[in-house]
Amino acid sequence: MIVEGIAELIWERKWGKMMKVTVIHGQSHKGSTYNITQQIIDKISSENKQIDEYFMPKDGPDYCIGCYKCFNEGEEFCPQAERVQKIVKSIEESDIIIIDSPTYCYGMTGQLKTLLDHFGYMWLSHRPKGVMFNKVGIVISTAAGTGANRVTKSLSQQLFWLGVPKVLRYSKNVNASNWVEVPNKIKVSIERDTSTLSKKVEARVRNASPGFKLKFMFNMMRITQKLNKWNMLDKDYWRENGWLDRERPW
Numbered sequence: 001m002i003v004e005g006i007a008e009l010i011w012e013r014k015w016g017k018m019m020k021v022t023v024i025h026g027q028s029h030k031g032s033t034y035n036i037t038q039q040i041i042d043k044i045s046s047e048n049k050q051i052d053e054y055f056m057p058k059d060g061p062d063y064c065i066g067c068y069k070c071f072n073e074g075e076e077f078c079p080q081a082e083r084v085q086k087i088v089k090s091i092e093e094s095d096i097i098i099i100d101s102p103t104y105c106y107g108m109t110g111q112l113k114t115l116l117d118h119f120g121y122m123w124l125s126h127r128p129k130g131v132m133f134n135k136v137g138i139v140i141s142t143a144a145g146t147g148a149n150r151v152t153k154s155l156s157q158q159l160f161w162l163g164v165p166k167v168l169r170y171s172k173n174v175n176a177s178n179w180v181e182v183p184n185k186i187k188v189s190i191e192r193d194t195s196t197l198s199k200k201v202e203a204r205v206r207n208a209s210p211g212f213k214l215k216f217m218f219n220m221m222r223i224t225q226k227l228n229k230w231n232m233l234d235k236d237y238w239r240e241n242g243w244l245d246r247e248r249p250w
């Protein structure tokens with residue numbers, strides 16, 4: 001029974017039917033940002049989509065207390081490990097990672113940043129996950145008037161440092177404080193944009209590989225790790241993956 005289940009999973013993944021998506025919402029309410037994300041998810045055509053959704057702060061960890069245990073001893077020693085690792089596992093298994101956030105004072109929400117701080121140990125400079133190097137990221141933000149572009153740029157950088165090779169950005173000034181009040185003309189443009197974006201996602205999913213910038217940064221970090229005398233956990237991780245030799249995660 002279990003073997004059949006695994007075989008089915010492998011078959012579905014290989015032939016593109018089963019698509020796993022992790023969605024991290026930087027907010028708990030279902031406003032303009034959430035509705036745009038929902039449109040994109042709905043428009044990505046796949047017979048069998050598995051969606052794991054996390055709403056911040058409800059499903060996220062408490063703030064980082066700067067104990068450095070994740071960096072120096074292992075991620076399992078973080079006081080918030082249970083909540084962090086649940087989301088990390090979901091991301092690892094996903095083809096697509098979506099992160100959204102309304103624009104708050106020209107930045108992402110504080111509760112989303114709280115989660116992303118806990119991912120620092122997986123940055124290229126520490127112990128990046130090999131499985132990240134073929135995923136597609138989508139980052140979304142809305143603002144009333146200005147700042148959404150900054151938020152998607154910042155979220156895109158976060159995914160870059162986690163090793164995600166392709167990140168699609170969508171920022172929109174919605175001229176409203178909630179979805180109901182978004183002018184019809186803007187909603188029509190959002191419908192059009194989300195259709196275009198979902199087509200781009202479909203073209204790239206399971207087809208993404210690192211470009212020059214990501215490979216360059218990985219190689220810079222590789223040199224740093226070769227010289228590393230300050231964190232043996234990181235260095236051993238790179239060595240065990242063969243990345244200090246000829247192996248690469250892509």
Ligand SMILES: Cc1cc2nc3c(=O)[nH]c(=O)nc-3n(C[C@H](O)[C@H](O)[C@H](O)COP(=O)(O)O)c2cc1C
Nearest residue numbers: 031032033102103104105106142143144145146177
């Ligand atoms: C605390 C707070 C800060 C905000 N800061 C900005 C801002 O810097 N720029 C802006 O244009 N809108 C700002 N807004 C408005 C929201 O970004 C905007 O209404 C957004 O579309 C809300 O998305 P939501 O419906 O998903 O919550 C702010 C709203 C709040 C509550």
